[in-house]
Amino acid sequence: MDINMLQKRIHKLLIISVMMVLSILVMAFLFIDHGDDSLNHATYTTMNQEIDLCTQRISSQNHTDLVLLNTLAKSLSNSADIDSSLAEMEKENAFTSISYMDSQRGIYFANPSVHVEYNELSKVYKSKVDSAFLGKQSAFIQKQDVITKEFVITYIVPVYDSSKNVTGVLSATSSLRPYATLMKKSVYGGNLYITDLNDFYGIQKDKESKDVLAVLKGIDLSERINGLIGVNGEEHGIVVKEMGFDGWYLCYVNSAKSLNNPLYVMSRANNYVLMVFVVVVMILLWIAYMMMVKNNKEMENLAYKDQLTGAVSFTRFTKLVSMYAQRNVNYSLVSLNMRRFKFMNEILGRDKSDDFLCRVVTCIQSMLKKDEIICRDSADVFYLLLNDTNEDEVARRIYDMFTKIRQNTKDFRYEYEFCCGVASNIEDQEKYTFEQMLTNVMFALAQSKEASSENICFFDEEVHKKKEFENFIESNMQQALDSQCFEMVLQPKMNLQTNSVIAAEALVRWRLEDGTYLPPSSFVDIFEKNRFCSKLDFYMLKKAIQKIRKWIDMG
Structure with missing residues (x-):
């Protein structure tokens, strides 16, 4: 295995490790997100249940106050002295103020020192009075009362005569304190506000009430909203619901930590444990990867480096x-x-x-x-x-x-x-x-x-070829001798006077397997160096004697 293959394996394992880490992170994120969604869902469910209970109690209190005011209106229709009746009503009931308006738009107060003209009333108040003269009762919240300068609830009911004709309108105002008591009993902690989506009247407040209110005033609230707001780096749930009074809503803000503390603690503990697990797994994967790289490096050194000198193997x-x-x-x-x-x-x-x-x-x-x-x-x-x-x-x-x-x-x-x-x-x-x-x-x-x-x-190529040829000669000379590949050829000697053959010189030729011959000049010098000549000499002597014997036998 070469270095490139090792590097490819390391890169492949690195990619696998990165994919595993990303998969673990994605799964951890999904798990944490699911846990947060579950916690938020539980928080919203609890908050909606509490605000529904709060709305029911407000509606019940509103109905009770209207019933009481209608009862007072019946008694007032039979009274000849309106001022005395109004003063008696204010003493015997929890309303902060009671007033009567006749058909001529004249206004009578239980407190004779109070004098308000019809034209001084707000447009909302006037419209409610006009509706009451048409036989419709109503209850609404005013931002400020001319006397107490605070948020109040105003009730208006028609006053009938014996012929069932509307002769006037009875009006009473009440502080929000009775409602605040009901609301405190309906919700568990957090911040609860009565709001027209612009102004806020706090009923129940926690330590972060100022911060919560600052956040609420900085966002655009809408009707029946369920969402999250951030307060001091912590998420809070927010629920807005109609209160039962025209244009007014209940705005409930609470955190999961406060509302569902056991579930919140368990969720956060699970998240922390999961994150620790992810970090540990990532560290273990990194350690395993580094150990693998180190081992591959050691294997590379063993395979590719001389262990003594450090030179390349x-x-x-x-x-x-x-x-x-x-x-x-x-x-x-x-x-x-x-x-x-x-x-x-x-x-x-x-x-x-x-x-x-x-x-x-x-x-x-x-x-x-x-x-x-x-x-x-x-x-x-x-x-x-x-x-x-x-x-x-x-x-x-x-x-x-x-x-x-x-x-x-x-x-x-x-x-x-x-x-x-x-x-x-x-x-x-x-x-x-x-x-x-x-x-x-x-x-x-x-x-x-x-x-x-x-x-x-x-x-040198030429020297190399010469050495190759010498190696060929030395490698094959004994086999050629044993196989009688050395052949004897006769060179005749002539008598120049008689022009007749008187003798012959025995010469050697090396016949190769392909039928070609090597001349003596190509191998005799080599044989002389390696002392193979003596063997060849005796071989040729034997061949010459055999030839002479053959000639003698032939006569």
């Missing part, structure tokens, strides 16, 4: 050079070896030898250019990829490396020499694959080892 080197070659650029492949390194191990010890190899890599790495690579294959076998292809420049750089290594290893009391082979891939020559380049550089290294002193050998 041969496996990684082959991948990098192959990628480099695909870019169709010129480069040189260098094979570096040491003479007598195995004796260094024996003389200096394993630790010293390992230290020497590390110093070699350090010295060479410091002299490499961008994109150049050093690889340690095994023991003292090193490979280099260099950008230069000019033989003089490559040789100069390698000798400089040798010099630096020697300067950095003066404390090693051991004489050593380098063997170095170089193969270059350049434009005006045939492009080689990495495998071919590796074969070429090993061939050049072998030539360097044959030299008696430290030498850099460059791969």
Whole structure:
């Protein structure tokens, strides 16, 4: 598995981890949102129940007050002294003020010191009075009373004579306090207001009443609204419902924390636990991912780095050079070896030898250019990829490396020499694959080892072909001898005086499998070097004797 595959796996696992985290976050968000919706639904349900109860009690109180005022109106129709009757009514009832208006729009008050003309009344009051003269009773809230200067409820009922004709209108005002008492009994905490959607009269208030009221005055309320408002960073539910008086509403504001504290605490606890769980899962996923990256990094180092020197491993080197070659650029492949390194191990010890190899890599790495690579294959076998292809420049750089290594290893009391082979891939020559380049550089290294002193050998195609031919000869000579592929040909010797054949010279020819022949000049020199000539000589002598015997037998 190469580094690209490892990186792809890491990226794939990273994407999977991110998707898992996003999925967990989405599920957590949905769960929290569902929990908040459930809490809000429970809050709205409770608030609507409480405000419905409050509306019912207000309606009941309103009906009671109207019934009482109608009863007073009946008694007033039979009274001749209106002033005395009004004063008696105000003493015996909880109304804050009682007044009577006759058909001429004259107004009588229980308190004789109060004098109000019809024209001084508000338009709303006048319209209600006109309706009462038509036989319609009503109750409405006024923002201010001329006497008390506060919000009051005004009741108006018609007064009939014995003939069922409307002779006047009886009016009474009442403070909101009785209603406030009823409302306090109907709701649990929070802020309750009587409002015409512009002004607000608070019935029950909590510690945040000023802040709540400031928020309410800053928003556009509408009829029968259920919604949320933010007060000091906390969400509050708001319910607006018709009160039963024309143009007036009940506005109820309360928080889930106050209204459904156990459910609120449980919901928030669940949210916190869930968020902690999400954070823990994310941390665990991150730790797992980092451990995987670390393990892959360690595996990469084991697979792609030499554990002793830190140089690139041969496996990684082959991948990098192959990628480099695909870019169709010129480069040189260098094979570096040491003479007598195995004796260094024996003389200096394993630790010293390992230290020497590390110093070699350090010295060479410091002299490499961008994109150049050093690889340690095994023991003292090193490979280099260099950008230069000019033989003089490559040789100069390698000798400089040798010099630096020697300067950095003066404390090693051991004489050593380098063997170095170089193969270059350049434009005006045939492009080689990495495998071919590796074969070429090993061939050049072998030539360097044959030299008696430290030498850099460059791969030469002609020399290589010659060596290949020598290898072919040496690999097949014994088999050819055993198979009698060496054939004897006779070169006649003539007597020039008699012009007759007096003898023959026995010559050798090597017949190949394809029927062609190799001349002696192509293999005799090789046989002389490897001492195979003696075998061939005796073989040819035997062939010559057999030929002579055959001729004798033929007479």
